[in-house]
Amino acid sequence: xxxxxxxxxxxxxxxxxxxxxxxxxxxxxxxxxxxxxxxxxxxxxxxxxxxxxxxxxxxxxxxxxxxxxxxxxxxxxxxxxxxxxxxxxxxxxxxxxxxxxxxxxxxxxxxxxxxxxxxxxxxxxxxxxxxxxxxxxxxxxxxxxxxxxxxxxxxxxxxxxxxxxxxxxxxxxxxxxxxxxxxxxxxxxxxxxxxxxxxxxxxxxxxxxxxxxxxxxxxxxxxxxxxxxxxxxxxxxxxxxxxxxxxx
Numbered sequence: 001x002x003x004x005x006x007x008x009x010x011x012x013x014x015x016x017x018x019x020x021x022x023x024x025x026x027x028x029x030x031x032x033x034x035x036x037x038x039x040x041x042x043x044x045x046x047x048x049x050x051x052x053x054x055x056x057x058x059x060x061x062x063x064x065x066x067x068x069x070x071x072x073x074x075x076x077x078x079x080x081x082x083x084x085x086x087x088x089x090x091x092x093x094x095x096x097x098x099x100x101x102x103x104x105x106x107x108x109x110x111x112x113x114x115x116x117x118x119x120x121x122x123x124x125x126x127x128x129x130x131x132x133x134x135x136x137x138x139x140x141x142x143x144x145x146x147x148x149x150x151x152x153x154x155x156x157x158x159x160x161x162x163x164x165x166x167x168x169x170x171x172x173x174x175x176x177x178x179x180x181x182x183x184x185x186x187x188x189x190x191x192x193x194x195x196x197x198x199x200x201x202x203x204x205x206x207x208x209x210x211x212x213x214x215x216x217x218x219x220x221x222x223x224x225x226x227x228x229x230x231x232x233x234x235x236x237x238x239x240x241x242x243x244x245x246x247x248x
Contacts, residue, residue, distance in 0.1 A: 014055035081172035
């Protein structure tokens with residue numbers, strides 16, 4: 001009977017170095033804040049050339065495990081949810097730009113996740129949380145007519161609600177989704193006067209949070225997101241150019 005073949009795949013040297021260094025970090029041999037050994041030390045330790053070391057180190061940095069700064073020794077960093085989502089930003093933007101369907105899925109996912117996060121926020125919000133959210137609404141009100149500042153405060157409002165949970169993954173998910181959506185904001189918000197709707201809706205959400213009313217907070221958030229989701233539109237390059245000329 002013929003035995004199935006199990007060929008040994010020859011791996012790149014940089015992949016071997018990456019795996020060994022990652023194991024050292026995972027095992028605690030290298031801890032967050034520690035400097036990495038020098039390139040020369042690693043070359044001697046693993047018996048490989050400088051290109052393999054540099055490629056492995058860059059891969060670790062891309063995975064959020066190392067911080068590399070020019071002229072300084074690389075340092076081990078603690079993985080965070082924010083760094084994790086940062087790694088997929090480029091791929092997410094390509095997916096969204098190439099598929100109108102993907103943008104619709106992202107808007108739907110945002111509503112699904114934020115309705116749960118705002119319910120939890122209503123159960124846990126304290127006076128400090130309410131004060132922070134109130135100040136962000138004040139920032140938006142002062143920025144009427146200034147699209148960039150208004151939208152930035154809008155994003156911080158939603159991320160701050162996610163942060164009330166105390167779960168850094170919720171906060172990172174909210175921040176990532178809003179960053180991806182921002183690329184598709186048509187800025188109809190400003191020149192059609194819809195920013196005042198946003199302010200009123202944010203105030204409704206805040207009032208429900210201040211009253212620790214999860215049902216009211218969920219209803220206000222869903223209404224707000226369903227109305228504002230129309231502001232995020234997938235446009236081709238030609239459509240984007242025509243839109244820019246129309247509003248110039």
